[in-house]
Amino acid sequence: MSAPxxxxxxxxxxxxxALNLALALAITALLVLLTGGExxxxxxxxxxxxxxxxxxxxxxxxYATNMAFTGLAVAVAFQAGLFxxxxxxxxxxxGLGVALVALNLEGLPPVLLLAMxxxxxxxxxxxxxxxxxxxxxxxxxxxxxTTIMFNFLAASLMVYLIVNVLIAPGSMSPETRRFAEAASLxxxxxxxxxxxxxxxxxxxxxxxxxxxxWLLVWRxxxxxxxxxxxxxxxxxxxxxxxxGRVIIAAMALSGALAAGVAVNELLGAQHKxxxxxxxxxxxxxxxxxxxxxxxxxxxxxxxxxxxxLTQGGAExxxxxxxxxxxIVVLIQGLVILFTGALGTMLRPVLARVLAPARA
Amino acid sequence: xxxxxxxLLPVLGATLRLATPLLLAAxxxxxxxxxxxxxxxLEGKMLVGAFAAAAxxxxxxxxxxxxxxxxxxxxxxxMVHAYxxxxxxxxxxxxxxxxxxxxxxxxxxxxxxxxxxxxxxxxLPAAARFLPLDLxxxxxxxxVPVLGRIYASLIGGQTMLxxxxxxxxxxxxxxxxxTRFGLRLRAAGEHPAAVDxxxxxxxxxxxxxxxxxxxxxxxxxxxxxxxxxxxxxRDMIAGRGYIALAAMILGGWRPxxxxxxxxxxxxxxxxxxxxQGAVLPGxxxxxVQAIQALPYLLTVVLLAGFMGRxxxxxxxxxxxxxxx
Numbered sequence: 120m121s122a123p124x125x126x127x128x129x130x131x132x133x134x135x136x137a138l139n140l141a142l143a144l145a146i147t148a149l150l151v152l153l154t155g156g157e158x159x160x161x162x163x164x165x166x167x168x169x170x171x172x173x174x175x176x177x178x179x180x181x182y183a184t185n186m187a188f189t190g191l192a193v194a195v196a197f198q199a200g201l202f203x204x205x206x207x208x209x210x211x212x213x214g215l216g217v218a219l220v221a222l223n224l225e226g227l228p229p230v231l232l233l234a235m236x237x238x239x240x241x242x243x244x245x246x247x248x249x250x251x252x253x254x255x256x257x258x259x260x261x262x263x264x265t266t267i268m269f270n271f272l273a274a275s276l277m278v279y280l281i282v283n284v285l286i287a288p289g290s291m292s293p294e295t296r297r298f299a300e301a302a303s304l305x306x307x308x309x310x311x312x313x314x315x316x317x318x319x320x321x322x323x324x325x326x327x328x329x330x331x332x333w334l335l336v337w338r339x340x341x342x343x344x345x346x347x348x349x350x351x352x353x354x355x356x357x358x359x360x361x362x363g364r365v366i367i368a369a370m371a372l373s374g375a376l377a378a379g380v381a382v383n384e385l386l387g388a389q390h391k392x393x394x395x396x397x398x399x400x401x402x403x404x405x406x407x408x409x410x411x412x413x414x415x416x417x418x419x420x421x422x423x424x425x426x427x428l429t430q431g432g433a434e435x436x437x438x439x440x441x442x443x444x445x446i447v448v449l450i451q452g453l454v455i456l457f458t459g460a461l462g463t464m465l466r467p468v469l470a471r472v473l474a475p476a477r478a
Numbered sequence: 479x480x481x482x483x484x485x486l487l488p489v490l491g492a493t494l495r496l497a498t499p500l501l502l503a504a505x506x507x508x509x510x511x512x513x514x515x516x517x518x519x520l521e522g523k524m525l526v527g528a529f530a531a532a533a534x535x536x537x538x539x540x541x542x543x544x545x546x547x548x549x550x551x552x553x554x555x556x557m558v559h560a561y562x563x564x565x566x567x568x569x570x571x572x573x574x575x576x577x578x579x580x581x582x583x584x585x586x587x588x589x590x591x592x593x594x595x596x597x598x599x600x601x602l603p604a605a606a607r608f609l610p611l612d613l614x615x616x617x618x619x620x621x622v623p624v625l626g627r628i629y630a631s632l633i634g635g636q637t638m639l640x641x642x643x644x645x646x647x648x649x650x651x652x653x654x655x656x657t658r659f660g661l662r663l664r665a666a667g668e669h670p671a672a673v674d675x676x677x678x679x680x681x682x683x684x685x686x687x688x689x690x691x692x693x694x695x696x697x698x699x700x701x702x703x704x705x706x707x708x709x710x711x712r713d714m715i716a717g718r719g720y721i722a723l724a725a726m727i728l729g730g731w732r733p734x735x736x737x738x739x740x741x742x743x744x745x746x747x748x749x750x751x752x753x754q755g756a757v758l759p760g761x762x763x764x765x766v767q768a769i770q771a772l773p774y775l776l777t778v779v780l781l782a783g784f785m786g787r788x789x790x791x792x793x794x795x796x797x798x799x800x801x802x
Contacts, residue, residue, distance in 0.1 A: 150584075150587065154587065154588065154591035154592070155591065202571060204571070204575070254778070254781070254782045258781075258782040258783050258784075259782075259783060260778070260781040260782045260783075261781060261790075263516075263518075263571055264723070264727065264777070264781060265778055265781060265782075267518070267720060267723070268720075268724065268774040268775075268777050268778050269774075269778070271717060271720065271771065271774040272771050272774050272775060272778070275767040275768075275770055275771035275774075276767070276771070278767050279765055279767040279768070283765070399579075402575060402579060405572065405575060406576075409572065441591060443586065443587050443590040443591065443597070445582075445583050445586035445587045445590065445597070445712075446583060446587050447583070448579060448582050448583030448586065449580060449583025449584050449587055450583070451579055451583070452576050452577075452578075452579030452580030452581075452582070452583050452584075453576075453580060455572065455575065455576040455579060456558070456562070456573065456576035456577070456580060459568065459569060459572035459573065459576060460559075460562035460563065460566070460568035460569060460570075460572050460573030460576055461558075461561070461562045461566060461568060461573075462566075462568060463566050463567075463568065464566055
């Protein structure tokens with residue numbers, strides 16, 4: 120019960136997450152067994168479905184793009200000591216920004232239109248996140264509760280806007296009309312993916328965003344200030360850093376990153392604004408950031424893993440009888456539980472196993 | 479007068495029925511947070527409760543085993559939360575989110591695997607549900623103007639769980655404010671080191687808080703599936719767990735004020751349902767989303783200190799580390 124035992128770095132960074140992931144998958148397999156399925160076949164379908172073919176990899180990368188954006192969003196806020204649970208709502212509002220530009224400025228040349236649409240999404244996501252940031256910095260609200268509430272406010276607002284205002288005239292389903300052809304991000308079929316695979320240029324954007332976050336947060340004075348605020352607000356105040364401004368800016372950056380989901384989904388795949396396109400990626404982003412230790416490189420790897428789980432899980436539900444597609448949600452939840460809340464469960468065991476080797 | 483009653487009584491009755499699951503879950507959150515454990519997982523625990531209740535009631539044809547199963551399922555998840563937050567000192571918010579996501583995936587998976595009806599459970603017959611109770615003397619009072627109808631269809635005519643939820647408000651207030659256990663529980667949430675110094679286990683108190691919360695969430699879930707509804711549907715809690723969280727905060731972590739907040743949210747919901755599709759002069763179709771968003775907006779406004787001040791238990795959300 121005393122201070123956590125010191126373990127080699129690779130144990131905390133690689134072995135422990137891997138074991139926790141294995142535990143989550145083991146429980147999933149157990150559940151498949153309980154519901155009358157074959158766990159072996161299910162896990163094989165999961166692996167084949169996620170990385171077993173070029174197109175499977177394409178889908179995995181497509182899902183991973185969403186998770187990289189929300190993972191980066193959560194990670195940036197976390198570096199500033201903020202727990203942003205609102206990436207889901209920020210991505211949703213980002214979709215509004217993307218759609219408003221794509222629907223209203225379609226006369227522009229494609230490159231400019233895409234740049235404006237991306238900027239519009241980022242601006243809306245940033246604004247939606249900056250409000251809870253401002254409330255925390257200047258009014259002392261708790262960021263966790265405020266961002267939870269903002270997710271629901273975003274959902275209500277978007278349902279109202281899509282159903283009553285933005286809906287395509289004469290349409291029965293709650294979605295806008297299709298964006299102009301100029302407003303679609305190029306697919307990555309040059310890499311050998313089938314044209315139907317939705318992986319698109321947003322993947323490259325996510326990689327650039329990860330690099331940008333790393334440079335900004337780890338290689339600039341501003342980023343240093345952000346991390347000081349996150350690790351020790353007292354030191355930040357003593358050093359004359361305006362803590363409130365950092366909090367608001369960090370949240371705005373976080374929201375802008377979350378809006379990347381809207382870029383990938385709306386400009387890259389759906390080509391229209393529709394209800395619920397954020398599909399829980401904002402929450403998965405929490406797990407991605409946790410597993411990636413809130414570092415851009417880790418986030419990219421974790422996003423890849425979660426992308427593979429999502430795509431593989433969907434294939435598993437399709438291939439294996441008695442396994443419904445909802446099992447993907449269950450796997451994600453279990454991974455969050457084991458890598459997040461129960462993340463240190465196996466530490467004492469590992470410490471005991473590894474102790475003689477190090478002595 | 480009769481016309482006013484015709485409109486008012488159904489709305490007020492609906493208010494009471496819609497407020498009940500919120501009240502049960504908000505009281506659950508109250509016990510957990512007063513003990514120092516933040517519970518974002520109310521939603522998930524209610525959802526497994528709803529599924530367990532509906533599934534068990536459908537199989538046994540009886541509602542009481544359903545409630546027991548709901549409480550058991552909710553407690554199972556609650557103990558995972560407690561183990562992660564108290565024993566392992568993990569992040570309470572992450573654990574709560576994980577529980578919500580697991581509950582959503584687990585219930586949908588099991589519902590499809592066991593019942594195969596597109597993720598629902600079979601519609602429950604009357605015996606497997608909580609039915610409105612007729613209070614004694616309702617017939618005798620039926621002829622009394624106004625009061626007779628209020629007695630028959632507002633005070634009476636509710637399911638047993640509605641009365642249970644209302645009864646739990648004074649009970650919770652008494653337990654928290656007037657018993658030794660309540661004092662210690664609150665101390666574990668305000669100043670755990672003092673509890674420890676007095677030789678009382680902080681961990682045990684916090685486990686107790688989470689356990690009470692789990693029992694209440696289970697009942698709340700059972701209410702949604704077997705009293706309000708007649709079976710389980712995918713994600714049928716639909717944000718009530720988060721609204722309950724909001725009600726707990728707006729209620730200032732106090733049972734009486736939580737009751738008032740839940741009744742207000744219930745009323746908003748009842749009015750929104752009533753006005754669905756109504757056309758307002760000058761505005762057009764009534765924006766139901768505006769009323770649905772109101773609880774969340776009120777919580778944000780309160781937390782920002784624009785009306786009153788929300789002061790949570792001081793040590794809530796912080797793992798307790800014995801030696802420093």
